[in-house]
Amino acid sequence: MLKPLRLVPSNTAIEFIGFRRLAFALSLFLVIGSALSYITIGLNFGIDFRGGILLEVRTADDQADLPAMRAELGALNLGEVSIQEFGGPRDVLIRVQRQEGDEKQQLAAIETVKAKLGDGYSYRRAEFVGPTVGAELIEAGIMAVLFALGSILVYIWFRFEWQFGMGAIVALMHDVITTIGLFALIGHEFNLATVAAILTIAGYSINDSVVVFDRVRENLRKYKKKPIAWVLNLSINDTLSRTVMTSVTTLLALLAIFFFGGAVLADFALAMIWGVCIGTYSSIFIAVPVLMYVNLHRGGDTDDKLVPEYERNIAEDES
Numbered sequence: 001m002l003k004p005l006r007l008v009p010s011n012t013a014i015e016f017i018g019f020r021r022l023a024f025a026l027s028l029f030l031v032i033g034s035a036l037s038y039i040t041i042g043l044n045f046g047i048d049f050r051g052g053i054l055l056e057v058r059t060a061d062d063q064a065d066l067p068a069m070r071a072e073l074g075a076l077n078l079g080e081v082s083i084q085e086f087g088g089p090r091d092v093l094i095r096v097q098r099q100e101g102d103e104k105q106q107l108a109a110i111e112t113v114k115a116k117l118g119d120g121y122s123y124r125r126a127e128f129v130g131p132t133v134g135a136e137l138i139e140a141g142i143m144a145v146l147f148a149l150g151s152i153l154v155y156i157w158f159r160f161e162w163q164f165g166m167g168a169i170v171a172l173m174h175d176v177i178t179t180i181g182l183f184a185l186i187g188h189e190f191n192l193a194t195v196a197a198i199l200t201i202a203g204y205s206i207n208d209s210v211v212v213f214d215r216v217r218e219n220l221r222k223y224k225k226k227p228i229a230w231v232l233n234l235s236i237n238d239t240l241s242r243t244v245m246t247s248v249t250t251l252l253a254l255l256a257i258f259f260f261g262g263a264v265l266a267d268f269a270l271a272m273i274w275g276v277c278i279g280t281y282s283s284i285f286i287a288v289p290v291l292m293y294v295n296l297h298r299g300g301d302t303d304d305k306l307v308p309e310y311e312r313n314i315a316e317d318e319s
Helices: 017-040 066-074 103-120 133-160 162-186 192-222 228-260 261-285 289-293
Strands: 052-059 081-086 088-097 121-129
Touching: 017 162, 017 261, 017 289, 052 081, 052 103, 066 081, 066 088, 066 103, 088 103, 088 289, 103 121, 133 162, 162 192, 162 261, 162 289, 192 228, 192 261, 228 261, 228 289, 261 289
Parallel strands: none
Antiparallel strands: 052 088, 052 121, 081 088
């Protein structure tokens, strides 16, 4: 009989808490580097935020040739041009960056696009997104992220205790800041899809943290006489197999999207790939180790004499 695949051995006993100072130093470096990248380089905002021209067209053919359209419109020197399928295989959404000048220049750019595409397309919608709308979208995106982080903090506070909420929010802020810093550093387009990816990253990261927090709370009540470091290490190792399996399977899907999903989904997939990796790291090395520095309540009636079936050889806190 074939044995089930295990990415992590069942008797894993890694002393994660012992690496907390190194992890904190690495995370501090990443956060500071991300902040400096944002301040010095800035984000490459997409058309959604900068404003621009939006065209919805339908081809007379059975399916739109997106690569050919990108090549034709990219040669017009109108700046950034984004083309994606919209609804059906015949419908295409075209975004062109905002042109220098007033409304006349924007209308001229629309006519240039129509002339280049020719008569094989019908135009169902033509809009100009002004910079005011772009500014409103930036504000809405920031508010969405802040509201999501605040709601998660409140949920963790009521679900566990405020100490767990502190660990969760530190890890979440770490994930969000480093994701923004990554996009500032590599210069990839930052648009509404990226904001959606950041919100998804926050949800993914907190899901990992909640699984470990549940085990931490259970073990704190079961082993009340054990040192906090021992309990936290045990909890992380108990949930490590689930954490790794979830991350690997998610990454397989995201890598397929990144390499085969086309240019439209590439930036979203890149943000999610980074988010899964950094979210898994922060759940293990940030969210849980932060609990070492808060006063955790060790309730429950379970006596420490109820030892587990096997004792883990995990070193106690080096202090």
